[in-house]
Amino acid sequence: MEHNSVRSRRTHHKSRLGCRNCKKRRIKCDEKKPACSNCQHHGISCDFTASLPASPSPATSDPDEPQRRPASKFRFRASRYQSHLSRTSMPVSETSTASTGVQCDDPSIRPDGLSLPDLQLFHHFVTATYRTVAEDTHGWELWQVHVPQWSMTYSSILHLLLAFSALHRGHQQPASAPELRNRYIAQADQHFTFGVSTVTSILSQFELTPENAQPIYIAAILICFVYFARGPLPGEYLVFSDAGQAEWLVLLRGVRLIVSTRRQHIFKGVMVPPNADQEMMKQRYISAEWLEIWQGDQRQLLEVRQLVRQRSADFVQGDMCVSLVDSLMQTFEDVYVKMSAHRERVGLMQIIVGWLYRLPEAYISLLQEKQPPALVLLAHWSILLHYMRPVWYMRGWDCHVIDGVQRSLPWEWKEWASWPLRRIQSLENPG
Structure with a gap:
């Protein structure tokens, strides 16, 4: 008589190698490199990315330099616009700021890969643009200190901040330099595309939480600023249009949704207006x-x-x-x-x-x-x-x-x- 063999239970190896964000949220991490799927979905920086060594540029790498470098959250890379720039037709100070490295239409490009022109736009925001969105020291501190800090965690804020800064730089160019102004507009459009898609994804999937309410609200406000800064569009009049629904009205409703859902989590701390x-x-x-x-x-x-x-x-x-x-x-x-x-x-x-x-x-x-x-x-x-x-x-x-x-x-x-x-x-x- 045959004895029924007891089926052995398949062993399960619990991984402890998930990223820090997934561990904090207590969800399963698929451990994909250079960033796990959960972090990509939420548009946040994954610590897997930070653990990757930055690739040295062929033009600047030193053969005697050690190949291993300290982990960095952001990495430098070449700009997609660099090949279109004529260094002889532009002052040196403008050449360095007239391009951006964000390729938002290419999903293989990580949003936290920054070019030098991106950092120059970032610098322009924290030294000049921030003063144009607030009227007093309380507001300036919010936009010069806290919003840039949030942008280090929330890539949507980073790209919208850079888009707005690029439009500001374009606005500052003389009428005699339309090509330079158009380059800044192209930069802004690329950053804007990525920033908007991330915010839209969060709102459409009802993933607004007490933790991300303030940054997402700021991102929505930046979207509205960028819309105004791009200037009036033919047939679009903010709350009505010649045909279909006005674009800005969609943005306004997005802000309404955020505020109505998480008001108590938004207007607190640094977001409380002065008395x-x-x-x-x-x-x-x-x-x-x-x-x-x-x-x-x-x-x-x-x-x-x-x-x-x-x-x-x-x-x-x-x-x-x-x-x-x-x-x-x-x-x-x-x-x-x-x-x-x-x-x-x-x-x-x-x-x-x-x-x-x-x-x-x-x-x-x-x-x-x-x-x-x-x-x-x-x-x-x-x-x-x-x-x-x-x-x-x-x-x-x-x-x-x-x-x-x-x-x-x-x-x-x-x-x-x-x-x-x-x-x-x-x-x-x-x-």
């Missing part, structure tokens, strides 16, 4: 310089309010438009209070764009349907954009939005959008 700003806004002081202008704007907005109220029966959501006129008047007043304190104009961003951020979806639908009352209200809001013209990445948006409104309105409503246009023209030519 001084809140006290200033409570005082409601408007200087003589701005008081007469504010009173003129207020009279015009009251006329718009009366118009919308009279025509509310003819349009869907008429009552909502009336209440939005009231909120826009409050926004105008907030802007004049802020400017009376002689603060940096970039500080108006939160107030002015904040009005768009708080718009109800029903009103946004009216804009997309090109309903006249909604468009007229947006035209008056665009006056406030003019006050942000000193901010390099906001120039041209005021006239662009009003132009889109004018072309979208039926002829009997065009006069109501003409007043905001004349108002902006009077600000441009005060004499």
Whole structure:
């Protein structure tokens, strides 16, 4: 009689060689080199990458130099644009910063492989660009210190930061150097592509956590900055477009999703605004310089309010438009209070764009349907954009939005959008 043999249990060798990130999250690491799949998926730096020796450049390597080098988180590599640069047609200082090494369209390229031009863009951000996104020392510290620190862990922030810096460098070039400006734009586009894809992946898979809420929020804000800095696009007017859904509206909804999901994890620590700003806004002081202008704007907005109220029966959501006129008047007043304190104009961003951020979806639908009352209200809001013209990445948006409104309105409503246009023209030519 045969004895039934007991099947032996297959042995299992538990690996302890997973990367540090996977161990911390207590998930299985596939131990792929140079970066495991989990780290690639989340767009974060894998310590497997840091453990790889940097390959010496053939042009600079010394045969007597030891082959093993200390592990480094970032590695230098050649720029994809380097072959297109003419060193004789460009000053040395510009040649070194006119290229970037990020090949975002090639998945085989690791996002943490940095070229020297990338580091020069990084240096430009922490020495110049950071001052253009905040109005005081609290904000400058956030963007000069903390955001660059986060970029060392979150590659999405790194690439968006470099994209924004490249656009700033391009903006600083003279009109007589369009080729150089276009090279910076090309750099920005490459970095922007990778940065956006990483943030989109996290949001689409609902992987926003208390730990990454602040960095992902900053990445989303950087995406909006880059969008503004690239300048107005034909047919795109922030919250409505000539065809389809406006691109910036998609970005705005992404920021909304992040804030609504993780507000308590975002606005804490270094992200808490200073109390001084809140006290200033409570005082409601408007200087003589701005008081007469504010009173003129207020009279015009009251006329718009009366118009919308009279025509509310003819349009869907008429009552909502009336209440939005009231909120826009409050926004105008907030802007004049802020400017009376002689603060940096970039500080108006939160107030002015904040009005768009708080718009109800029903009103946004009216804009997309090109309903006249909604468009007229947006035209008056665009006056406030003019006050942000000193901010390099906001120039041209005021006239662009009003132009889109004018072309979208039926002829009997065009006069109501003409007043905001004349108002902006009077600000441009005060004499």
